[in-house]
Amino acid sequence: MMNESKCWQSVIDKDQTKDGKFFYGVMTTKVFCRPGCPSRAPLRKNVRFYETAERAQADGLRPCMRCKPLEVNRLTDQDRFSEIRRYIQRNLDSRELLKLEMLSRNFGLSPFHFQRTFKSVVGLTPKQYIQELRMQTFKEELRDGASISGAVYGAGFGSSSRVYERLDTQLGMTPKEYRSGGDGVAISFATFGTPLGLMMLGATDRGLCFLEFGTSAADLSESLRQEYPRATIKAMLKPYSTQFIAWVEALSGYLEGEKAIGAMPIALHGTAFQVKVWRYLQTIPSGSVQSYSEVAEAIGKPKAARAVASACAANRIALVVPCHRVIRGDGSLGGYRWGLERKRALLDAERQALATAH
Ligand SMILES: [Zn+2]
Structure with missing residues (x-):
């Protein structure tokens, strides 16, 4: 927004660097000018400021012949x-x-x-x-x-x-x-039940690359396929590997409020910015939350709060990349890919676990 006293100072100084930034109109002569106009400065009381030439014209003012503000x-x-x-x-x-x-x-x-x-x-x-x-x-x-x-x-x-x-x-x-x-990625997947609903876990040989809530195994594998259209995707064969069983146990333990998830190898597929956000999210401790702008600030992109929100929405590894710990600056929950009910439940459970531990 325009700061009128600064604008006025620019008019007195005939500051040409402000040309185009705003215009001033002289009510007595019905003319409007650029800040750098070489004419004699008018009296302050007769001057009105405009952000655009159009608005000055809408106020019934003509462009000045000397500084030609419309050119x-x-x-x-x-x-x-x-x-x-x-x-x-x-x-x-x-x-x-x-x-x-x-x-x-x-x-x-x-x-x-x-x-x-x-x-x-x-x-x-x-x-x-x-x-x-x-x-x-x-x-x-x-x-x-x-x-x-x-x-x-x-x-x-x-x-x-x-x-x-x-x-x-x-x-x-x-x-x-x-x-x-x-190279083409090979992903194997399996579904399992949790207190917050069905989950599908997908993993490459580098680690977890997909962990989502869903309503059915079919929906979830569709979502997995959309997410990794390049990958070769196949169901994990039973008996499941000890690795998979350990992951599911860690996740269930966490969802039942028993313990933290602990470190899990994850394979992040996204833009450099998204990966940066996701890595950062993993440093937000269980039981605490940060706002989108706090995260933006923390990763050195203070103006990127919106992009942070998009990166949270693009997260495909629920819980392990805890996008549920990012909320709006006003304390409201913001969004959650897997439903606000789940986000609320997760945050409540984490807060409770923290309170019990203390
Ligand atoms: Zn002028």
Whole structure:
């Protein structure tokens, strides 16, 4: 928001670096100017400030003949638009923030003016630009070895099957074919019952890569397949390995409030950012919680609270990567992939176990 006394100081100083950031109107002459206008400074009491030229015009003011506030100042617009581009890049995974309505409001422009100016500076509409950037990010993440769903997520594409079809067309091949490097992963899985519902555990030879709650074995294996479309997936054969039995016992013990889960080998498949968040989550002790922004702060990305929330939502290893320990800053639960009831139950049980231990 505009700080009027700072704006006024810029007008007195005829500060050209503020051109394009705001405009001032002189009520007595019905003219509006850029801050750097060379005309004599008006009296403060006659001045009103505007975030956009449009708003000044809407107030019945004419553009000043000397400083021509309507003419696009290329340099200022370039600066402004590199700021907008950085903003888009940072929030690529938020469909909400990148809606034209939200974007333009955030930068103090009307949707119409935002779209028109954006196109004149960048050469694409905001929507085309975002789409291009997503595609580029998607390809980069695939090349960096992210899983397909991780790359889809990281690029902010959402996750319907339509997205995959569109990506095929845009890539000229399936994402699976596009992705280079990284051998096919072999995953074996098994389901087991817990006090909070059915779970499926999937593991590679590097460790746990999938642990989710679900309503049926069929749903769960579908979810596993979607998550790891590249992998060779097969059911674990009975008798189960001692390794698997030990994992299930540790998980059941934890869910029954008897003990902490303990260390388990996990294989994290995601973008570099997601993996960073997931690793960090593992350091939040049982019985305590942190907010999305606290996590963002802790991993050195203080502005990435939203991306942290997305990374939590993209977690595929429930409990062991304790995304349930991250809540909103106002103390409300936020979201949970496997239902808020479960999140609440887990947090209550952990708090209780901590209280009993003390
Ligand atoms: Zn002027």
